[in-house]
Amino acid sequence: MSDAFALMNVIGLLAFAIVGSLKGAEADLDLFGVAVLGVLTALGGGIVRDTLVGRVPLALRATTDVLVVLLGVALALVLIRRFGDLREHPLVVLPDAVGLAAFAATGASVGYEAGLTPFGIVVLATLTAVGGGSLCDLLLTRVPVVLREDFYATPAVVGGVVFWIAVSIAIPVGTATLGCAGAALVLRLLALRRGWRLPTV
Structure with missing residues (x-):
């Protein structure tokens, strides 16, 4: 379990540090602002996750964790200098999807370790996946992606459900963690490729 968690955690931290930094650059923030958004996006979801389980x-x-995040911020700065506008570039879209999937997996595994109910596991998977990005969007004074792009949070929910089903049929927790990440990533990439949206009211 610890190996799978560590792997997903590093992937999520690196990916979301890049995504948050690129959002800061897109908003024309200074170097400090870009770094703050990168750090907050990467660490925010995990802080919410751990706080909810009382640790x-x-x-x-x-x-x-902090060193990995700072590496992600530095990498984002290199990408910005090399490619300029990256709003719709795969270098933004893919890390965001990977970070979402990885953090859904860490949230689910922490929820299971804390003895949460199936509902609690799914909630923790979702909050870990979207928490940092939502805080980033709020700092940029815009509606969080999770509230305006339905198939952003949905893959995290599905990943949490996959994790719970896996552990409930005695699949090892490490394997369930990887399965959660895989399900969330595949669903998110499919949604991006096919333009999936849930119905609006």
Whole structure:
């Protein structure tokens, strides 16, 4: 379980640090602002996750997480200098999808470890996946993506359900964690490719 969690955590941190930094650059923030958005997007969901299960956030207990995030911010700055406008570029879309899937998996595994109900596992998977990005959007004074793009949070929900089904039929937690990430990633990429949307009211 710890190996799968560590892998998904590093992937999510790196991916969301890149995404948050690129959002900051798109909003014409200065270097500090770009770094703040990168750090917040990467660490925000995990801090919410850990707070809900009553433990000191991992980001405040392990310097490795912060170093990975700063590496992601630095990489984003290199990408911005190299490619310029990246709003619809695969270099933004793909890391965002990967980060969403990876953090859904870490949220689900932490929920299971904390002894949460199936509903709690799914909620924690979703909040971990979308929490940092939502905080980033709020700082940029815009409606969070999760509230205006229906198939952004939905893959995280589905990933959480896949995790719960897997562990309930005695599949090892590490395998269930990877299955959660895989399901969320595939669904998110399919939604992007095919333009899926849920019906509006």
